[in-house]
Amino acid sequence: REKVEMTKEQRALMKAIVDAYNRHQIPQDVAKKLLQEQYSAEENFLLLTEMATSQVQVLVEFTKNIPGFLSLDREDQIALLKGSTVEAMFLRSAQVFSRKMPNGHTVVLEERIRKSGIPDEFMTPMFNFYKSIGELHMVQEEQAILTAITILMPDRPYVKDHQAVERLQETMLNVLRKLCVLQHPQEQQYFARLLGRLTELRTLSHYHAEMLTSWKMNDHKFTPLLCEIWDVQ
Numbered sequence: 001r002e003k004v005e006m007t008k009e010q011r012a013l014m015k016a017i018v019d020a021y022n023r024h025q026i027p028q029d030v031a032k033k034l035l036q037e038q039y040s041a042e043e044n045f046l047l048l049t050e051m052a053t054s055q056v057q058v059l060v061e062f063t064k065n066i067p068g069f070l071s072l073d074r075e076d077q078i079a080l081l082k083g084s085t086v087e088a089m090f091l092r093s094a095q096v097f098s099r100k101m102p103n104g105h106t107v108v109l110e111e112r113i114r115k116s117g118i119p120d121e122f123m124t125p126m127f128n129f130y131k132s133i134g135e136l137h138m139v140q141e142e143q144a145i146l147t148a149i150t151i152l153m154p155d156r157p158y159v160k161d162h163q164a165v166e167r168l169q170e171t172m173l174n175v176l177r178k179l180c181v182l183q184h185p186q187e188q189q190y191f192a193r194l195l196g197r198l199t200e201l202r203t204l205s206h207y208h209a210e211m212l213t214s215w216k217m218n219d220h221k222f223t224p225l226l227c228e229i230w231d232v233q
């Protein structure tokens with residue numbers, strides 16, 4: 001088979017994306033906190049709203065490092081961010097959940113999340129997604145570029161210049177395709193399987209508003225930012 005090589009530009013682009021991705025370490029905090037103790041549904045809801053609020057800010061910073069993003073139409077930039085924050089949060093949650101942890105920690109983490117206040121009917125689709133991401137054993141470069149691809153989805157609502165977004169996404173897809181061949185040479189269809197998870201991610205993200213509004217507690221308070229981003233209240 002032909003030798004797959006990344007161009008200098010592709011390697012530079014990948015490095016920029018991975019550095020930006022790694023600069024933000026919220027996920028460790030949330031997993032660490034959850035492993036410390038079982039919180040009440042109210043405390044977990046508050047933790048989620050805090051985590052999600054800071055995750056949006058982190059996502060804005062990350063997105064600024066995607067080459068070409070800031071040259072997009074300003075309103076399209078907002079539409080892409082608004083349309084992808086929930087998916088990015090679930091993708092990040094899946095990556096946190098499937099991170100290699102000391103024995104028994106993943107079991108405890110799953111238990112704590114199962115009792116966090118999220119309605120039971122969402123547990124199966126959510127953990128199926130987390131485990132399907134885990135099975136891929138993505139390297140951090142793949143995780144970072146997959147997040148960039150999720151943000152650069154041309155078919156988000158209200159995006160005007162589809163073509164411009166498609167061009168940026170295509171650049172990322174080309175890098176990811178080569179990366180998958182280089183990182184997983186034995187698995188012919190690894191790249192296709194990886195992209196297939198984005199479909200599962202979108203389906204899971206459809207549930208998020210209901211997951212939040214039916215969180216097992218009364219009086220769900222959202223920050224103004226989350227009302228804007230999460231289609232709640």
Ligand SMILES: O=C(Nc1ccccc1)[C@H](C1CCCCC1)n1c(-c2ccc(Cl)cc2)nc2cc(F)c(F)cc21
Nearest residue numbers: 027030031044047048051052055092093096097116211
């Ligand atoms: O904070 C979170 N995820 C987050 C991560 C990264 C950045 C921002 C947010 C929340 C917790 C969940 C338990 C209560 C406290 C918040 N979280 C979720 C999750 C997110 C949104 C909805 Cl609607 C449902 C579940 N899945 C998780 C998997 C993990 F391994 C995990 F560790 C935390 C996880």
